[in-house]
Amino acid sequence: ARIVKTTDAGNSWYVVNRTGLTDTIGLINRFFFINPTTGWAVTTRGGILKTTDAGENWFAQLNAGANVIFQSIHFVDSLYGWTAGGRPYKTTDGGDSWVQQTNTTIWNSDDVYFQDINTGWFGKYSSINNSLFKTTDSGINWDPILEVTGARKFYFFPDPIHWFIIGFSRYYITNNFGNSWLEFTEEVPTGLVSFSAPNDKLGYFVGNLGLILRYDDTTYVPVELTSFAANVNGNNIILNWSTASELNNKGFEIERSTNKTEWEIIDFIEGNGTTTEISNYTFTDNLYENNSQKLFYRLKQIDFDGTFEYSNILEVEVGTPSEFFLSQNYPNPFNPETKIDYRISEETFVNISLYDVTGRKIKELFNEKKQPGYYTIKLKGGELSSGIYFYRLTTTSGYTAVKKLTIIK
Structure with a gap:
């Protein structure tokens, strides 16, 4: 699990520092960098490493055991990340803590990608059964994508509106952020193993027996x-x-x-x-x-x-609202922030407060006199624990409404 680095376009390479792994036999399976200085690596024997200095030094964040094979890792931002391989792990604090997702039925996954904290995909190791799964609620539920069979690895253009799946001799492309998929297996030679795109219109596949295939995307609108x-x-x-x-x-x-x-x-x-x-x-x-x-x-x-x-x-x-209204917060579930819309049809004092499941008031979100109109407030969940809460809007004009929200960390 040595890591080597170059700073001169590959003319020379040197071994960087790595600390904290209890098992150093495992191979590095995947790197992922969220920016030029901060990145992660996963090993074939349960290790997760992180760097904050552009790869000069790596320190172990997790030693999950030699029987855990991490295949891939992906972060939405500097805090929220997932692993693939075996049963997945999830972090919401940049990897300081990793939690195995025992609620999911997905095992032996090959790749993971999250578009945002709620929407993500797993490619599962299977050549005949459903192999691509999608979540829209931060991993609570996963639904199979029926038109894709044999998904394994994900490859992206710089703009992730379109990306590829290379699977068991089957290949798919999406041009709408993964909402639908088109198989192009019959249109290309067999044996594709990897893809890289220097820009949003041009990419290259490599494959078995020295195969190199150029892909020109004529559908991409580069604005x-x-x-x-x-x-x-x-x-x-x-x-x-x-x-x-x-x-x-x-x-x-x-x-x-x-x-x-x-x-x-x-x-x-x-x-x-x-x-x-x-x-x-x-x-x-x-x-x-x-x-x-x-x-x-x-x-x-x-x-x-x-x-x-x-x-x-x-x-x-x-225009002026004709009635009072309190919306469901969005997104929901959420982490780390959500929005609450409300409208009032007459001048009144407005109070919005947050309560736990026992009915205990946690905090006051808003308490002011407002003119008729449409309004939005933000709720940050950083100091709150995962779980179910309720928020209530009351006005001095007599309107009251209650909605439920869920925080997932």
Whole structure:
């Protein structure tokens, strides 16, 4: 389990420091770096190592035993990570503590990837049965992806909207963050074993018997949308969005809906073609009717060759609410932060407090006089233990509502 490093593009290599492993026979199975200085490595005999100085020094965070074969490791951020191989382990504190996930039925997994703290995938070692599993609740439940058989290893473009699965002589691609999969086994030679992509449009497979296969992604729209937000000013909805870079960007269609099913094109804003500079855009939707309503907006970014990609959907509330309302927090379950939406239809004092399952008041989240409107508060769960809680909204005008939330760490 020696680790060697280069700082001159591979012209020379040296052995770095490694401490704390009780079993040094195991091989390194996978590295994962969340940034240039912080990374982890897993071994074939139960070891998890971490570095915080770009790999100069590695220290053991877990010695799970020689019979535990770690196949892979993935972190969403500097705190939240999972392992694959045997029964998975999970951490929510950067690896200072690892908890084996005894509630899952997934064993002998080959790879793991989490898009965010709630949504993740496991590739399970099987050539005939369901082998790709997805969770949307931070690993509490896992559902099989029926169209994928024989999943083993995951490989990504820099933009993870599209990634590959290389399995038991079967290969799959997603172009929508893993929501659907297309098998391309019959379109390529057999024996693919690994993939690497230097950018979002170009990648290379390597395989058995010296096989090298180039992949050109003609569907990817290389416009990096970094923000998309909406503000309400009276009856005007002001949309603002920014791009970090653009390549062949014809522009943006602005679409509006009242139900997220039927969309209306309300305008088109020209793009900046090709640029590496930050570009800022704005559009104002003038609503002439003074009605309280909920609207949805999205952008359709269009390339000069006609290819396109949709942004995320924004939800906007317009006008004075006709009634009081307390929403379910989102995300739920959550860690480390969640949001709570509420609306009030008249001027009143508003109190929102958090309670444990015994009814004991834990903390007061909000207590102020508010004008009619739509509001959002944030709840950070850092100081709270995992479990079920309740939050209650009360007003001096007589409205009361209670919702349940769950914290998972």
